[in-house]
Amino acid sequence: MSKAARPAYRCGECGWTTAKWVGRCGECQAWGTVEEAGARQGVHVVKPGAVSAPAVPIGQVKAETAHARPTGVGELDRVLGGGLVPGAVVLLAGEPGIGKSTLLLEAAARTARHDTVLYVTGEESASQVRMRADRIGAIEDGLYLAAETDLAALVAHVEKVQPRLLIVDSVQTIGSADATGVPGGVTQVREVAGNLVRLAKERGMSTVLVGHVTKDGTIAGPRVLEHLVDVVLQFEGDRNSRLRMVRAAKNRFGPIEEVGCFDLHERGITGISDPSGLFVSRHPEPVPGTCVTVTIEGTRPIPAELQALVGPTEAPQPRRTSSGLDSYRVAMVLAVMERRLNAKIGKCDVFTATVGGIRLTDPAVDLALMLSVVSAAGDKALPSGMIVLGEVGLAGELRAVRDVRRRLAEASRLGFTRALVPAGSLENDTPRLESPKSRGGLVAVREPASRTTSFAPGFDVTEVENVWDALAHVR
The missing domain is CATH 2.20.28 (Rubrerythrin, domain 2)
Incomplete structure (x- = not known):
C-alpha cells in the first residue's frame, strides 16, 4: 500500500x-x-483473533473486585483514594533520600499483617533493607524480600510467592534480556514497565513502582511510563525539614487534589493527620511582611503563612525570588500592584516565601501575597489575628474562591478572629469593580466599600470588592 x-x-x-x-x-x-x-512499513489489515473475554454490557460488569484495600498508612490511603485497588499499578517518584523506600517499607509491613507482600529491591542489598526494617519496626512474617535486577528473576519470585502487593524499588534498576540498552534507558524502562503492568492486571496484584526524577524534578524515563500506570504520586519535601508530602499527579481511582503529610524521623515515617499550624509561624508581635491565608489541599483546609521582603537595589535588574509559590503567579500579582495600586516597587528586590516548605498553587492566596508585599514595602504590620483570602484579577478585582466557609471554620478553630474575603464569597453575590482615586505615596488608597458580618462567635468576616478596598481596610 x-x-x-x-x-x-x-x-x-x-x-x-x-x-x-x-x-x-x-x-x-x-x-x-x-x-x-x-x-x-505500509498499513496492513489485521485479521480477527481470539478474545480474552467476551464483551458484556457495562451494567453487568462486577465492580466488587475493584474496591480499594487500605494499606494501613492513613495519609497514603487518603492520597490513593482509600487504598490500593487490586491490579492497580502505582508510580511513586521523588528525589534521592527523600524517604520513598521508608514510606513503602512501612506500608508493606502493615499490609503484610493480613496479606502477602513481595518487596523487590534493585538498589540495595537484602541486608541493607533488613537493617532499615529493624530500625522502623517493619518485620512481618507476610513480608518477603528479594534483591534482584533481572525482570525474569522478578517474575519467578512473583510466581513462587504469589503476593497480593508487589513493590519494585526501583523500576530504573530492573533490566530485561529481551530489550536493548542498559537498565534505566528508555527502551528498558518501557519494556519492564509494560511487563509489570501486564502481570499486575492478569493476577489482580497491586503493584507499586519507585521512580527516579531528573534535575528539574520530572520523572525520569519515557513519558509513556506515566501513561502506563494507573496512579502517579509525587513525594516532596525539604531536606532540611522533617516534613514530607505526597501528592497525586494522576489517579484513576480517586481525586488528584489530595495531599498526604508525613513526619520523617529516625524511627521511620509517621502520618500527620492534622497539619494545621505547621505552616504558620508564631510571632509574639505582628511582623511587617507576613500574612496568613488558608489553602485547600483536596478536602483539607490548611492555614499557611506568606512572607515577603522588599528592599531598594542599585542593580539594573531587580531580583524577583520566590520559594513555595508559583513564580509566574508572583510576577502577575506584582504587575497588578504596580499598575493598579501605583506601588513603587519597580526598583526594589522582592523576595517571597512560604513557611514550613509548603508549596501553594491555590489562586486564593493572591490577595495574601499582595498584602504581604505591601506590608513589607511600607514596613507596617497587618492586623493580628487576621487571615486573607481572594484571587486577584488583572483589572484589580477580587474573585470569590471555593470552600470559603470551610476555610473560615478552620481559621476560627485555630484562634484567628477576623478574615478579609472577596465580596459575595458567603452569599454568591457578584462583586463590583470601582476605580481608585490616586493620592500618591506607595499605593493609591480610597475609603473602603466593605461589609463586616459575624461568621462565628468572636470571628468577623469583612467582604471587600477589589484590591483598593482591601488595601484601605488593612492600613
Missing part, C-alpha cells in the same frame, strides 16, 4: 515518528530522544 519502506525514527518519550532524524521531537519538544526505529 506504500511505494517503498523508508527508514523511520521514533521519539523515545512520546512515540512520535518521522521519516528523517531530527534533534528535537515535534510532539513533546524533548531534545535527543529521537532514535532510528527500523523501516516504516
